Amino acid sequence: MSLQLDRMEDKIECFETDNIKALERQIAEQIEINKVLLLQVHSVHHSVYIHPRTEQPIYTATVHFKAK
Template sequence: MVFITELIHDKVESAEASSLKELEKKVNDLIDINKALMLEVHHVSHHVTPSPKGVLLYSALIHFKAKNTPDSQ
Protein backbone atom coordinates (compact mmCIF):
# COMPACT_ATOMS: atom_id res chain seq x y z
CA MET A 1 0.00 0.00 0.00
CA VAL A 2 1.38 3.41 -0.99
CA PHE A 3 0.48 6.62 0.80
CA ILE A 4 1.08 9.89 -0.98
CA THR A 5 1.21 12.89 1.31
CA GLU A 6 0.85 16.31 -0.22
CA LEU A 7 0.09 19.60 1.44
CA ILE A 8 -3.23 21.26 0.71
CA HIS A 9 -2.54 24.87 -0.23
CA ASP A 10 -6.02 26.06 -1.19
CA LYS A 11 -9.46 24.67 -0.48
CA VAL A 12 -12.97 26.04 -1.04
CA GLU A 13 -15.98 24.69 0.85
CA SER A 14 -19.63 25.64 0.80
CA ALA A 15 -22.44 25.53 3.32
CA GLU A 16 -26.13 26.28 3.12
CA ALA A 17 -28.90 26.49 5.68
CA SER A 18 -32.44 27.69 6.21
CA SER A 19 -31.46 30.17 8.94
CA LEU A 20 -28.56 32.51 9.52
CA LYS A 21 -27.84 30.98 12.93
CA GLU A 22 -27.64 27.48 11.42
CA LEU A 23 -25.34 28.75 8.65
CA GLU A 24 -23.05 30.37 11.22
CA LYS A 25 -22.77 27.06 13.09
CA LYS A 26 -21.96 25.17 9.88
CA VAL A 27 -19.30 27.71 8.89
CA ASN A 28 -17.72 27.56 12.36
CA ASP A 29 -17.67 23.74 12.18
CA LEU A 30 -15.91 23.89 8.80
CA ILE A 31 -13.35 26.33 10.20
CA ASP A 32 -12.61 24.01 13.13
CA ILE A 33 -12.20 21.00 10.83
CA ASN A 34 -9.83 22.88 8.52
CA LYS A 35 -7.73 24.18 11.41
CA ALA A 36 -6.71 20.56 11.97
CA LEU A 37 -5.47 20.52 8.35
CA MET A 38 -3.37 23.65 9.05
CA LEU A 39 -5.64 25.80 6.89
CA GLU A 40 -6.90 29.24 7.80
CA VAL A 41 -9.74 31.33 6.40
CA HIS A 42 -8.68 33.54 3.52
CA HIS A 43 -12.09 34.81 2.39
CA VAL A 44 -15.78 34.24 3.10
CA SER A 45 -18.66 35.24 0.86
CA HIS A 46 -22.30 34.78 1.72
CA HIS A 47 -25.61 35.10 -0.08
CA VAL A 48 -29.31 35.06 0.70
CA THR A 49 -31.63 33.73 -1.97
CA PRO A 50 -35.42 33.61 -1.82
CA SER A 51 -37.02 30.40 -3.05
CA PRO A 52 -40.15 30.49 -5.22
CA LYS A 53 -42.15 29.64 -2.09
CA GLY A 54 -40.78 32.73 -0.33
CA VAL A 55 -38.44 30.87 2.03
CA LEU A 56 -34.94 32.34 2.37
CA LEU A 57 -31.91 30.13 1.72
CA TYR A 58 -28.61 31.24 3.25
CA SER A 59 -25.34 30.08 1.69
CA ALA A 60 -21.64 30.72 2.19
CA LEU A 61 -18.41 29.95 0.37
CA ILE A 62 -15.29 29.73 2.52
CA HIS A 63 -11.84 29.92 0.90
CA PHE A 64 -9.12 28.35 3.04
CA LYS A 65 -5.38 28.77 2.50
CA ALA A 66 -2.39 27.06 4.07
CA LYS A 67 -1.00 28.78 7.14
CA ASN A 68 2.29 30.56 6.59
CA THR A 69 4.63 28.72 8.94
CA PRO A 70 8.43 28.77 8.88
CA ASP A 71 8.40 25.03 8.02
CA SER A 72 6.31 25.56 4.87
CA GLN A 73 8.69 28.02 3.19
Protein backbone atom coordinates in the same frame (compact mmCIF):
# COMPACT_ATOMS: atom_id res chain seq x y z
CA MET B 1 3.14 0.37 -3.77
CA SER B 2 4.09 3.99 -3.18
CA LEU B 3 2.26 6.33 -0.83
CA GLN B 4 2.71 10.04 -1.43
CA LEU B 5 1.31 12.67 0.92
CA ASP B 6 0.92 16.22 -0.31
CA ARG B 7 -0.05 19.19 1.76
CA MET B 8 -3.37 20.78 0.92
CA GLU B 9 -2.83 24.41 -0.07
CA ASP B 10 -6.38 25.53 -0.90
CA LYS B 11 -9.86 24.30 -0.06
CA ILE B 12 -13.22 25.82 -0.94
CA GLU B 13 -16.39 24.78 0.87
CA CYS B 14 -19.99 25.78 0.20
CA PHE B 15 -22.79 25.96 2.75
CA GLU B 16 -26.55 26.44 2.38
CA THR B 17 -29.35 26.57 4.94
CA ASP B 18 -32.62 28.33 5.69
CA ASN B 19 -31.38 29.69 9.03
CA ILE B 20 -28.59 32.27 9.40
CA LYS B 21 -27.57 30.97 12.85
CA ALA B 22 -27.25 27.44 11.44
CA LEU B 23 -25.06 28.80 8.65
CA GLU B 24 -22.79 30.54 11.16
CA ARG B 25 -22.60 27.35 13.22
CA GLN B 26 -21.70 25.22 10.16
CA ILE B 27 -18.94 27.62 9.16
CA ALA B 28 -17.54 27.78 12.72
CA GLU B 29 -17.47 23.98 12.95
CA GLN B 30 -15.68 23.69 9.62
CA ILE B 31 -13.12 26.32 10.65
CA GLU B 32 -12.24 24.19 13.68
CA ILE B 33 -11.95 21.05 11.53
CA ASN B 34 -9.72 22.81 9.00
CA LYS B 35 -7.40 24.12 11.73
CA VAL B 36 -6.22 20.51 12.11
CA LEU B 37 -5.26 20.58 8.41
CA LEU B 38 -3.37 23.84 9.04
CA LEU B 39 -5.83 25.80 6.91
CA GLN B 40 -7.14 29.23 7.77
CA VAL B 41 -9.96 31.32 6.33
CA HIS B 42 -8.82 33.39 3.37
CA SER B 43 -12.21 34.79 2.32
CA VAL B 44 -15.94 34.35 2.84
CA HIS B 45 -18.65 35.21 0.31
CA HIS B 46 -22.27 35.04 1.34
CA SER B 47 -25.66 35.73 -0.19
CA VAL B 48 -29.37 35.29 0.37
CA TYR B 49 -32.00 34.24 -2.12
CA ILE B 50 -35.69 33.42 -1.92
CA HIS B 51 -36.58 29.79 -2.55
CA PRO B 52 -39.05 29.77 -5.48
CA ARG B 53 -41.39 27.15 -4.00
CA THR B 54 -41.41 27.97 -0.30
CA GLU B 55 -40.70 31.71 -0.64
CA GLN B 56 -38.39 31.41 2.38
CA PRO B 57 -34.92 32.97 2.48
CA ILE B 58 -32.01 30.62 1.81
CA TYR B 59 -28.62 31.68 3.15
CA THR B 60 -25.49 30.54 1.32
CA ALA B 61 -21.79 30.98 1.95
CA THR B 62 -18.61 30.02 0.17
CA VAL B 63 -15.52 29.84 2.36
CA HIS B 64 -12.01 29.76 0.88
CA PHE B 65 -9.41 28.17 3.15
CA LYS B 66 -5.67 28.56 2.51
CA ALA B 67 -2.61 27.00 4.08
CA LYS B 68 -0.99 28.94 6.94
